[in-house]
Amino acid sequence: MPDELLALLSPDLHDDVARCAAAAGYRMVTADPRDCRRPWLTSRAVLVDPDALDVLATAGQPRRAGVILVANGEPPARSWRLALDLGADDAVSLPADDGRLVRALSVIRAPRRNPVGAVALLPAHGGAGASVLSLAVALTAARAGSHTLLLDLDEGGPGADLLLGIEDRPGLRWQDLSLEGGAVSAPALHHALPKAEDRLSVLASRGDDCTALRADAVSAVIDAGRGNGDLVVLDLPRESHPAVVAAIESTDLVVLVTTPTVVGCAAARRTAKRLLTGDVQVALCVRGPSPGGLRAGQVADAVGLPLLASYRPDPRLPAHLESGRPHISPRSPLGRAAQAIYGRVSPGERIAA
CATH class of the missing domain: 3.40.50.2300 (Response regulator)
Structure with a gap:
C-alpha cells in the first residue's frame, strides 16, 4: 500500500x-x-x-x-x-x-523507529464505558513503555483524574492552560501535569470551573504530544463542539464504544453519522452484556463499522474505581480490549502499516 x-x-x-x-x-x-x-x-x-x-x-x-x-x-x-x-x-x-x-x-x-499516534475513545451513548476504556488504553500504553498523554475532554464526566485517584495531586488542568503563539512545549507540559504513573500524564478539567475547552488549546496539546513521541489518548464526549471536532481531526483512530443492544446499535449509527464524517479512521468496540443475545459481530454489521474489540464487564471494576485505584489486569476482558486498541496505534503496528 x-x-x-x-x-x-x-x-x-x-x-x-x-x-x-x-x-x-x-x-x-x-x-x-x-x-x-x-x-x-x-x-x-x-x-x-x-x-x-x-x-x-x-x-x-x-x-x-x-x-x-x-x-x-x-x-x-x-x-x-x-x-x-x-x-x-x-x-x-x-x-x-x-x-x-x-x-x-x-x-x-524508510521505516520510522519512533512513530507516534493519537487514539480517541468516543461513547455512542451514556454509560457505554468509553471513559473507563480510555483509562485502560492509557494505562496499557504506559505499562508497555510508551510515554502517554491522557486528555479528558468530557467535561460532563467525573474526570479522568478522579477515576485514577489523582484528583488531589497538584498540576495543570485544562482551565489553567494558557498558550502563547498557539503552541505548548511537551516537556514543560509533562512536568506541569499530574501523573498517574511514571509514563502517564493526565490533563482533565477542573471540576468547579465551567469554562469551555478551547479548540486551539486542544489542538496544541495533541500536536505537542505527537511531536514529543507520546501516545495521545483522548476521552471524548458526544457533543459536537469545536474542541471535539479539532480533537477528531488530529487523531489517527477513533474508537466508538457501544453496547450490544438495539438502543446501542441505533445510538452508534447516529453518533457516527453526526460526529465521524470525512476520512477519519473509525472502529467499533462493544461492551457487554447483551440482554437480548446480540453478538458483537452483529452489532458491528448493524452499525456499519469494523469491530476492533468486544469484552464483558468485570464485576470487580466498580469497587476498584470507587476506591480510586483502578486495577486493570492485562488478562482481564477490559485489559485485552485495551491491548487490542493499543496494538492499532503502538509503534510496532504503525511501522508495519
Missing part, C-alpha cells in the same frame, strides 16, 4: 511531482492549504510551494517531519524561513532536481 504524499502545489508543478511521487512509491493527494489539517498530520511526506507556505503560515499548522519545499526556481529567502518553521529540511527546483526529489522521498519512506 503506497504511502500518501500531500501536494500543496500550483498546477504547473503537479505533473513533475506526480512522476517523482510514483517513482518513490507514493500515492499523491491534494488539499486546500487553508483546510488540510488531517492530511498534514497523517501523510508520510508533504510538498509545498511558496504560495502554499504563505497560507500555511497563517493557518497555524504544527511543525512536522517530511516537509520539502518545491519551486520552479530558487525559492526566496522568506519562503525558506516559513518552510523551516514548519519543519522542512530540504528544497528542490523542478524539473531540474527530480532525481534528488525521488531520493529524498525514498529516505522519508
Whole structure:
C-alpha cells in the first residue's frame, strides 16, 4: 500500500511531482492549504510551494517531519524561513532536481523507529464505558513503555483524574492552560501535569470551573504530544463542539464504544453519522452484556463499522474505581480490549502499516 504524499502545489508543478511521487512509491493527494489539517498530520511526506507556505503560515499548522519545499526556481529567502518553521529540511527546483526529489522521498519512506499516534475513545451513548476504556488504553500504553498523554475532554464526566485517584495531586488542568503563539512545549507540559504513573500524564478539567475547552488549546496539546513521541489518548464526549471536532481531526483512530443492544446499535449509527464524517479512521468496540443475545459481530454489521474489540464487564471494576485505584489486569476482558486498541496505534503496528 503506497504511502500518501500531500501536494500543496500550483498546477504547473503537479505533473513533475506526480512522476517523482510514483517513482518513490507514493500515492499523491491534494488539499486546500487553508483546510488540510488531517492530511498534514497523517501523510508520510508533504510538498509545498511558496504560495502554499504563505497560507500555511497563517493557518497555524504544527511543525512536522517530511516537509520539502518545491519551486520552479530558487525559492526566496522568506519562503525558506516559513518552510523551516514548519519543519522542512530540504528544497528542490523542478524539473531540474527530480532525481534528488525521488531520493529524498525514498529516505522519508524508510521505516520510522519512533512513530507516534493519537487514539480517541468516543461513547455512542451514556454509560457505554468509553471513559473507563480510555483509562485502560492509557494505562496499557504506559505499562508497555510508551510515554502517554491522557486528555479528558468530557467535561460532563467525573474526570479522568478522579477515576485514577489523582484528583488531589497538584498540576495543570485544562482551565489553567494558557498558550502563547498557539503552541505548548511537551516537556514543560509533562512536568506541569499530574501523573498517574511514571509514563502517564493526565490533563482533565477542573471540576468547579465551567469554562469551555478551547479548540486551539486542544489542538496544541495533541500536536505537542505527537511531536514529543507520546501516545495521545483522548476521552471524548458526544457533543459536537469545536474542541471535539479539532480533537477528531488530529487523531489517527477513533474508537466508538457501544453496547450490544438495539438502543446501542441505533445510538452508534447516529453518533457516527453526526460526529465521524470525512476520512477519519473509525472502529467499533462493544461492551457487554447483551440482554437480548446480540453478538458483537452483529452489532458491528448493524452499525456499519469494523469491530476492533468486544469484552464483558468485570464485576470487580466498580469497587476498584470507587476506591480510586483502578486495577486493570492485562488478562482481564477490559485489559485485552485495551491491548487490542493499543496494538492499532503502538509503534510496532504503525511501522508495519
